[in-house]
Amino acid sequence: MQAKGGIMAGLYKEEHHIFRESFRRFVDREVVPHIDSWEEKGIVSRVAWRAMGEAGFLCPWLPEEYGGSGADFLYSVIIAEELAKAGAVSLMAPLHSDIVAPYLAALGTEEQKRRWLPGAARGEIILAVAMTEPNTGSDLAAIRTRAEKDGDFWVINGQKTFISNGILADLVIVACRTGSPDSGAKGISLICVERGAPGFHRGRNLKKMGLHAQDTAELIFDECRVPAENLLGQLNRGFYHMMDHLQQERLMACIMAQAMAEAMLAMTIGYARGRTAFGQPIASFQHNAFKIVDMATEVTLGRTFLDRLVADHMAGKDIVTEVSMGKAWIAEMANRVAYQCVQLHGGYGYMEEYPISRFYRDVRPIPIFAGTTEIMKLIVAKRLQLI
Numbered sequence: 271m272q273a274k275g276g277i278m279a280g281l282y283k284e285e286h287h288i289f290r291e292s293f294r295r296f297v298d299r300e301v302v303p304h305i306d307s308w309e310e311k312g313i314v315s316r317v318a319w320r321a322m323g324e325a326g327f328l329c330p331w332l333p334e335e336y337g338g339s340g341a342d343f344l345y346s347v348i349i350a351e352e353l354a355k356a357g358a359v360s361l362m363a364p365l366h367s368d369i370v371a372p373y374l375a376a377l378g379t380e381e382q383k384r385r386w387l388p389g390a391a392r393g394e395i396i397l398a399v400a401m402t403e404p405n406t407g408s409d410l411a412a413i414r415t416r417a418e419k420d421g422d423f424w425v426i427n428g429q430k431t432f433i434s435n436g437i438l439a440d441l442v443i444v445a446c447r448t449g450s451p452d453s454g455a456k457g458i459s460l461i462c463v464e465r466g467a468p469g470f471h472r473g474r475n476l477k478k479m480g481l482h483a484q485d486t487a488e489l490i491f492d493e494c495r496v497p498a499e500n501l502l503g504q505l506n507r508g509f510y511h512m513m514d515h516l517q518q519e520r521l522m523a524c525i526m527a528q529a530m531a532e533a534m535l536a537m538t539i540g541y542a543r544g545r546t547a548f549g550q551p552i553a554s555f556q557h558n559a560f561k562i563v564d565m566a567t568e569v570t571l572g573r574t575f576l577d578r579l580v581a582d583h584m585a586g587k588d589i590v591t592e593v594s595m596g597k598a599w600i601a602e603m604a605n606r607v608a609y610q611c612v613q614l615h616g617g618y619g620y621m622e623e624y625p626i627s628r629f630y631r632d633v634r635p636i637p638i639f640a641g642t643t644e645i646m647k648l649i650v651a652k653r654l655q656l657i
């Protein structure tokens with residue numbers, strides 16, 4: 271279902287197609303055979319992260335001096351799409367490469383960039399970003415995890431939850447309150463906490479409905495001490511730094527959801543053509559054919575919109591309104607598709623041995639993370655000056 275022409279025809283070059291083929295082979299060899307075992311263990315092996323790094327599949331956009339290859343954003347799109355299509359969204363390389371590393375590259379001092387980015391590109395320093403707390407998620411300005419200055423150190427106290435890569439992470443960008451308790455958005459700073467920092471503890475690797483191989487975890491900061499120079503960006507500007515990065519974060523979520531919708535539709539069309547009932551393929555019952563047509567239409571609409579978002583993002587445009595619309599619509603669309611695809615598989619759709627079952631579970635959190643569907647609509651409503 272992936273559009274070959276249209277807006278992307280002028281952006282994708284021969285080298286992108288070659289890269290896609292080579293990454294697909296890598297995923298078939300290094301990722302797909304291990305997914306079941308990672309799901310059982312609740313975590314992806316570090317070996318896979320290092321293999322991704324060695325092959326140049328982490329942070330490909332970073333300049334060479336920081337360990338990348340200066341690749342354009344389409345390489346990140348390809349990696350996110352191919353992982354999603356392979357049913358491997360639990361390997362959250364796109365979060366590491368295209369959501370967290372950009373904070374370091376954009377806000378880091380030269381010293382911070384040299385210290386962390388090459389290791390991130392090699393897959394030796396796995397990255398996470400910790401905003402959500404047990405008492406606040408959507409209302410980011412209400413976070414309570416506190417960081418106080420003590421000489422040359424920050425002392426952090428508080429708890430974060432639902433943090434992707436939370437167990438594996440070697441470096442976590444933590445949103446902390448550095449202003450007064452009632453300072454809201456104006457009193458938040460970003461502080462980098464490294465594995466081994468005194469007082470930095472991992473909580474539970476949370477048991478989830480899906481994404482079973484993803485180490486979504488609790489993080490606890492108990493008199494956690496990190497050097498003062500681990501402040502990332504400007505003091506008390508953390509909320510605005512996060513807002514600046516949400517366009518790409520939400521675009522990555524759209525890319526993941528769209529690729530999953532395309533994969534689910536393709537596998538379901540194949541299944542529905544081959545499965546017979548009452549002496550005919552189940553796809554040929556008009557009800558099912560029309561259901562598939564409706565899904566194909568929505569998936570094509572999603573692809574067309576997403577391609578425009580990617581092109582506009584690459585052109586440096588402010589697409590916060592459109593990307594918020596896209597995050598809300600594409601994530602919900604992918605879930606509608608997941609529901610109907612399981613239904614078309616009948617009982618087999620509910621069985622682990624059929625990939626649709628994992629896709630159904632794994633696509634569910636996309637309308638929740640990176641800003642819920644409701645928060646996306648709130649942003650659009652504000653931008654349309656409705657509220």
Ligand SMILES: Cc1cc2nc3c(=O)[nH]c(=O)nc-3n(C[C@H](O)[C@H](O)[C@H](O)COP(=O)(O)OP(=O)(O)OC[C@H]3O[C@@H](n4cnc5c(N)ncnc54)[C@H](O)[C@@H]3O)c2cc1C
Pocket residue numbers: 398399400401402405406407408409431432433434435481486635638639640641642643644645648
């Ligand atoms: C798999 C997974 C991975 C995650 N990874 C990370 C991560 O790496 N880092 C991180 O910081 N966080 C992460 N999160 C957390 C995620 O960002 C939050 O769960 C999300 O922002 C929602 O916050 P909440 O869970 O506190 O829900 P709440 O904010 O309590 O919201 C509950 C419900 O109320 C709705 N709601 C809230 N406010 C409004 C409003 N004003 N108007 C209308 N409806 C509203 C919400 O849309 C939602 O439906 C992850 C979550 C999941 C499930």
